[in-house]
Amino acid sequence: MVDILKPEEMFNSIDYTVPSDRWEDVPPDFSEGTFCYPTKKKNQDYLGIPSKEEWSPADEDWKLPDNWEEIIHEGFKERLGKYRSLKVFMDICVRCGACADKCHYFIGTGDPKNMPVLRAELLRSVYRKDFTTAGKILGSIAGARKITPLVIKEWFSYFYQCSECRRCSVYCPYGIDTAEITMMARELLSLLGLNINWILEPAANCFRTGNHLGIQPHAFKEMIEFFCDDIEEITGLKLNPSFNRKGAEILFITPSGDAFADPGTYTMMGYLMLFEHIGLDYTLSTYASEGGNFGLFTSSEMMKRLNGKMYAEAKRLGVKWILGGECGHMWRVINQYMETMNGPADFMEIPKNPITGTVFKNAASTKMVHIAEFTADLIKHNKLKLDPSRNDKFKVTFHDSCNPSRGMGLLDEPRYVLNKVCNNFYEMPENTIREQTFCCGSGAGLNTEEIMDLRMRGGLPRANAVKHVHEKYGVNLLSCICAIDRAALPPLMDYWVPEVGVTGIHELVGNALVMEGEIERTTDLRFEPLNEEEE
Amino acid sequence: MELQKYLTENRRKLADKWVAAVIETYPKDSVKFFLNTKDPFANPVGNTIKRSIDLLFAEVIKQKMDPAAVNEAMDPIIRLRAVQEFTPSRAIAFILTVKHLLSDALKKHRTDKEVALFLENVAANTDELILIAFDIYGKCREKIYLLRINQSKESLKKLLIKKDLLCEIPDPNSQISELKE
Numbered sequence: 208m209v210d211i212l213k214p215e216e217m218f219n220s221i222d223y224t225v226p227s228d229r230w231e232d233v234p235p236d237f238s239e240g241t242f243c244y245p246t247k248k249k250n251q252d253y254l255g256i257p258s259k260e261e262w263s264p265a266d267e268d269w270k271l272p273d274n275w276e277e278i279i280h281e282g283f284k285e286r287l288g289k290y291r292s293l294k295v296f297m298d299i300c301v302r303c304g305a306c307a308d309k310c311h312y313f314i315g316t317g318d319p320k321n322m323p324v325l326r327a328e329l330l331r332s333v334y335r336k337d338f339t340t341a342g343k344i345l346g347s348i349a350g351a352r353k354i355t356p357l358v359i360k361e362w363f364s365y366f367y368q369c370s371e372c373r374r375c376s377v378y379c380p381y382g383i384d385t386a387e388i389t390m391m392a393r394e395l396l397s398l399l400g401l402n403i404n405w406i407l408e409p410a411a412n413c414f415r416t417g418n419h420l421g422i423q424p425h426a427f428k429e430m431i432e433f434f435c436d437d438i439e440e441i442t443g444l445k446l447n448p449s450f451n452r453k454g455a456e457i458l459f460i461t462p463s464g465d466a467f468a469d470p471g472t473y474t475m476m477g478y479l480m481l482f483e484h485i486g487l488d489y490t491l492s493t494y495a496s497e498g499g500n501f502g503l504f505t506s507s508e509m510m511k512r513l514n515g516k517m518y519a520e521a522k523r524l525g526v527k528w529i530l531g532g533e534c535g536h537m538w539r540v541i542n543q544y545m546e547t548m549n550g551p552a553d554f555m556e557i558p559k560n561p562i563t564g565t566v567f568k569n570a571a572s573t574k575m576v577h578i579a580e581f582t583a584d585l586i587k588h589n590k591l592k593l594d595p596s597r598n599d600k601f602k603v604t605f606h607d608s609c610n611p612s613r614g615m616g617l618l619d620e621p622r623y624v625l626n627k628v629c630n631n632f633y634e635m636p637e638n639t640i641r642e643q644t645f646c647c648g649s650g651a652g653l654n655t656e657e658i659m660d661l662r663m664r665g666g667l668p669r670a671n672a673v674k675h676v677h678e679k680y681g682v683n684l685l686s687c688i689c690a691i692d693r694a695a696l697p698p699l700m701d702y703w704v705p706e707v708g709v710t711g712i713h714e715l716v717g718n719a720l721v722m723e724g725e726i727e728r729t730t731d732l733r734f735e736p737l738n739e740e741e742e
Numbered sequence: 743m744e745l746q747k748y749l750t751e752n753r754r755k756l757a758d759k760w761v762a763a764v765i766e767t768y769p770k771d772s773v774k775f776f777l778n779t780k781d782p783f784a785n786p787v788g789n790t791i792k793r794s795i796d797l798l799f800a801e802v803i804k805q806k807m808d809p810a811a812v813n814e815a816m817d818p819i820i821r822l823r824a825v826q827e828f829t830p831s832r833a834i835a836f837i838l839t840v841k842h843l844l845s846d847a848l849k850k851h852r853t854d855k856e857v858a859l860f861l862e863n864v865a866a867n868t869d870e871l872i873l874i875a876f877d878i879y880g881k882c883r884e885k886i887y888l889l890r891i892n893q894s895k896e897s898l899k900k901l902l903i904k905k906d907l908l909c910e911i912p913d914p915n916s917q918i919s920e921l922k923e
Contacts, residue, residue: 236827249913308775314787316826317772411911421910636783656893659886663825671786698889702882703821 230319231332231352235364237264243367243655246407251400253411254509259400264363271356275399279354280337282398286391287338293391296383297334300327306375306385311646312368315664320365323375323385329361330392363401366392368661370650371504371536372609377642389651394506402505406652410501413513417494418463419501424450424493430466431491434476441734443726446483448491451524455490456561458521461532461578462499462690465711471693473732474533474711477720481582481713484722485562485590489530495520498537499690503544504652511548514540518552521574528558529575533711535650535689538577539614546572563588577611579688582716583620586627592721597728598629600739601684603715604676605634606669606696607644608689618642621688621712628712628719633680639672647687649695662695663702670703677704686710743851745860749803756847757799763839764791764819767832787822794819802840802867803860812874820875824882834875841868 242264251258262269272278287294306323308314313321320326328350335342335351342351352358371386379385396402409419416423422430428450435446449455461478465471482489495517502510521529531537545552555574558567565584567576585591605625611617618641625632639645648666676682685696685707696709718731731737749756765776765788779785797815801807823833844864851857 241827247913249911252914253911308779308784313772314785317768317776317787318827319769319771322771408911415911416909423909638781639783656890659890659893660825660827663886664822667786667822668783671790672783675783698893701889702825702885 230325230328231347233320234357235320235361237360237364239265240657240660242364242658243403243405243653244657246402246404250404250407250411251402254407254414256402256506256509257398257400264360269356269360269401271359271399275356275359276354278398279333279359279395282395283334283337286394287334290387290391292384292387296327296388297331297338299381300324300331300383301381302328303380305378305380306383309375309378310369311372311374311648311668312370312661312665315648315667316661320361321368323369326365326369327383327385327388329358329365330388333358359396359399359401362392363396366396367403367653368665370609370646370648370653370665372646372650373613374609374643374646377613386651390503390507393504397506403652403655405655406501406504409499410505410509410513413497413499413501414516417492417516418497419499420463420467422463422467422496424496427463427466427491427493427496431475431479434472434479437732437734438476438480441728441730441732442480442722444483444722444724446479448479448482449489450491450493452490453524455524456488456527457490458495458524458526458529459489459491459532460495460498460517460529462534462537463497464499464690464694465532466496468690468694470697470709470714470733471690471711473714473717474693476732477711477713477715477717478532478578480717480720480722481585481591484720485585488561490524490526492520492524498531498534500537500540501652503536503540507544507548510540510544514545515549518549521552522554527556528570529555530558530578530581531575532578533688533690533713535608535610535691536614537610538617539610541573541575542615545575560584562590577615577617577620577688579611579617579620579624579712582713583623586624591716593628593716593719594721595628595630595719597718597731597737598715599631600737601629601715602631602633602680602682603629603684603686603710604632604673604682605640605712606647606673606685606687606692607640608687608692609644609646609650611688612644613642617688621686624712624716625686628715631680633676633682635672635676639668645669645672647689647692647695648699650691654691654695659698663699666695666699667703669696670699673700673707674704677707682707684708684710686712686715688712743854743857745854745856748848752847753799756843757796759843760799760836760840761792761795763843764795764836767828767836790818790822798837798871799840802864802871803844804867805863807867807870809874812871813878816871816874817878820878821882824879825886830879830883834872834879837868837871837875840871841865 245262248258302324310321310323332350332352333354335349336353341349366389369389371389373386375385412421413419431448439445465475500510500513502513551572552574557571558574558576563584570576645668647669649662673685683706693709693711700707714732765773768776776788782789794815801812841864845861848857
């Protein structure tokens with residue numbers, strides 16, 4: 208639903224006054240609560256990337272390395288040579304403004320530097336000065352500016368106020384991927400040791416123990432077994448998933464949040480029950496125990512390293528293909544970067560659903576299938592016995608997680624599954640779902656508590672649409688297919704629409720699944736009564 | 743003058759002035775977007791402000807405000823401004839505008855007893871609105887800090903570290919200091 212202005216409104220909206228401050232002259236705000244905490248040196252050292260002694264963005268002097276200008280210039284030059292896309296994105300923008308009001312951070316804050324066009328301009332202005340003839344000669348007339356420590360501060364402020372959700376890219380007539388501009392800016396910042404802890408600590412942990420939290424193999428196994436105990440109590444069925452089993456047909460990888468953080472844990476229980484129900488020959492890995500890839504938010508090199516470990520484990524175990532859980536950015540990495548980085552994964556087979564025989568040709572190169580596709584395929588072939596009435600106390604809506612929707616076009620499969628496992632499903636307004644979905648406000652490593660205000664205002668457009676369906680249809684459950692969403696949406700709902708809970712779709716699948724030999728269920732996977740009347 | 747007739751006829755215009763005053767507290771480049779984008783899902787900030795102000799305007803001109811209606815109208819706009827980059831006073835200062843706005847609009851008729859009484863009542867109502875807004879603002883900030891605390895508290899990580907289930911990257915500096923001890 209595009210809001211088209213009437214001619215008179217359009218004329219009235221033209222502002223002829225010269226802005227009082229040029230955007231270049233407005234310094235970024237670094238008061239407490241406006242920035243993410245920097246990472247610790249130990250994490251940078253462990254990953255072997257440029258490190259920096261303890262500092263705070265609130266410091267007046269960031270104590271950049273002596274040759275910082277050279278580092279940025281050379282780093283920029285290298286990337287312009289390596290990625291044609293970056294060069295195109297730097298040159299092609301005509302500043303039409305189609306993206307300007309599409310970013311959830313702009314919509315929630317009104318800060319012009321959160322307009323994607325201006326966020327990109329922070330980088331572009333330096334590009335013009337350093338790499339274009341017009342910029343070198345004409346300077347500010349050609350929109351060029353010299354890089355200064357203040358520009359670096361501005362980059363840090365605003366490129367860590369972008370969740371790389373790519374909503375703006377949907378509206379760009381040239382298809383500029385602003386998320387990739389943010390990625391490049393973050394890479395350049397990383398060359399100066401300017402990383403944030405909420406991203407780099409998980410990346411370092413993942414590199415060492417195989418997952419973001421640093422969960423060791425035995426703890427991972429114990430946690431899964433703990434879920435199996437809960438499933439036994441609810442269904443009467445004892446599940447025995449295998450770990451690191453060589454020769455299994457399928458390796459299942461999901462974000463570690465599903466194993467260790469509510470409400471993702473219930474989604475994990477749903478996966479386990481589904482696999483048991485269909486008798487899937489699969490194994491879990493305690494080494495590739497993380498689907499998420501915080502390298503995506505650090506640098507392409509880091510992304511490649513973390514992605515590579517999943518494939519190394521698949522090779523070691525000799526599986527035929529990989530099934531992936533409900534994750535967001537993991538799928539952006541798999542669907543759009545994996546093949547160039549580590550692919551094609553020719554040591555595996557083109558994924559084939561052993562139950563239905565469906566061949567997932569879309570995953571022919573990566574050999575990795577999203578569980579929403581897999582489950583939708585099972586339901587389509589009538590392989591699951593489902594009782595959707597077990598989810599009758601829920602009025603469910605679906606938040607299209609940015610990366611699966613815009614990053615891989617996974618729009619209908621989760622809806623198909625939801626409509627089969629619950630009886631009350633309601634869509635949010637058209638311009639807030641599917642390709643136009645609004646970010647949770649905390650993606651791309653911004654799900655950290657110190658910037659809770661920013662997360663709340665960035666998540667406002669999403670929460671506002673949930674509030675609408677809550678008021679109109681009585682929606683009380685927001686479903687999603689991303690672990691970061693499952694962590695970020697509960698506080699967002701708590702602030703804006705406290706009556707609405709958050710779930711992954713496989714928690715609802717687990718509730719509805721009628722498993723062979725199960726006892727009569729009295730509770731859902733959260734040990735809450737199946738129907739409200741029983742409460 | 744016929745006060746009620748004036749208020750009925752000019753209600754839209756007066757409320758819009760109040761809305762414009764609120765929106766002007768945002769960065770200049772964003773004012774047009776917040777004012778002109780009508781779709782409530784594309785522009786939740788502008789539309790929330792407009793809805794709240796419309797309802798608050800209806801209350802503030804009443805002889806006696808309805809506390810429940812005021813609270814309901816006030817909550818969305820304060821909840822919004824409590825997480826935007828305003829100081830506490832700037833977040834709620836917009837309420838004072840209505841008092842001056844009505845006083846200006848009726849300045850030619852201030853000698854009219856009915857108008858004078860009306861403006862006095864509006865001033866009292868505005869004071870009341872400020873107090874209600876202050877309460878809501880306080881609750882919103884409390885909520886934000888609770889969410890922050892909960893995120894740290896509920897992080898199972900802490901528990902796992904305690905139980906020796908996690909193995910984080912060791913800090914070489916702290917190891918050195920331990921060895922020295």
